[in-house]
Amino acid sequence: MSHTTKNKTRLLARVRRLKGQMEAIERSLENEAPCGEVLNLVASVRGAVNGLTVELIEDHIREHVSNPDSDDDADRAQGAAELIDVVRTYLK
């Protein structure tokens, strides 16, 4: 089972929200909204894509490399926990 399966519902909700945000950008362009407004919508999408990326990478670490909450090897568990923190810091 893929990491994308286990957290499928949550990830799908994120992606559908992102699709809704893309549609809001589409409408803002069709309605000739001020460009500052369009840029703000795009900045939100950018943040949401980063958030989705972090969640996918974190799931990948937990399910395919090491889950810090259940790995019997305490050193590896700690290394994985630190890694998840680093991914959150650098990709947000």
Added chain:
Amino acid sequence: MSHTTKNKTRLLARVRRLKGQMEAIERSLENEAPCGEVLNLVASVRGAVNGLTVELIEDHIREHVSNPDSDDDADRAQGAAELIDVVRTYLK
């Protein structure tokens, strides 16, 4: 007229392509694709969002601040041309 109006067709095409890419991510999650595949799709979206951002900012500079191709003030035209290069370098 807003900068989003003048280049409306081109920007709308970009946004609709991005919506299609979001739908591909949605399908990959529904079909439980391997996470590496999902992450590759998300990386493409990230690049496309950056490209859209650069285009919106460049349009904003040209239409609301200074268009290097038509500004009568040669110093400002050069400053604007350099600025557009910088935006492309830093946001790509």
Added chain:
Amino acid sequence: MSHTTKNKTRLLARVRRLKGQMEAIERSLENEAPCGEVLNLVASVRGAVNGLTVELIEDHIREHVSNPDSDDDADRAQGAAELIDVVRTYLK
């Protein structure tokens, strides 16, 4: 006069601080500090480099394109002010 001249003192202080942060990373590696600690120092440098970039681009806009505080053309002044906001949002 270049934009780097006018705000020279402030920019130099930023750059020297960054050099000090690089030296702290150098020492942490020499002293074999835990990698989490090294990565935190590098994350700070990353933030500081982004801050320096934003300041340089903002100075460039104000001195070579349009200064929103003194431009007689009100539309261009507003366009430049919005542009500075956008640069801050996207590069931070």
Added chain:
Amino acid sequence: MSHTTKNKTRLLARVRRLKGQMEAIERSLENEAPCGEVLNLVASVRGAVNGLTVELIEDHIREHVSNPDSDDDADRAQGAAELIDVVRTYLK
């Protein structure tokens, strides 16, 4: 032994090169170089900091979580190899 120890020489060389790049920025500001030139130097530093980050994270994965070249658990080895690819893609 920390991951920063094993690859200490290579990482230190990278950090010293970065310090040299910071000194070049310092000189360019002192000499009132054109701002385009300063911004190009800063863009190089930005790239070099990203490269250092990727190397530190990759070392961390190999030494504290799973080394794809030597992990006996083939699934985890593959998960770690994919993770290293993802880190390179997203942080470069």
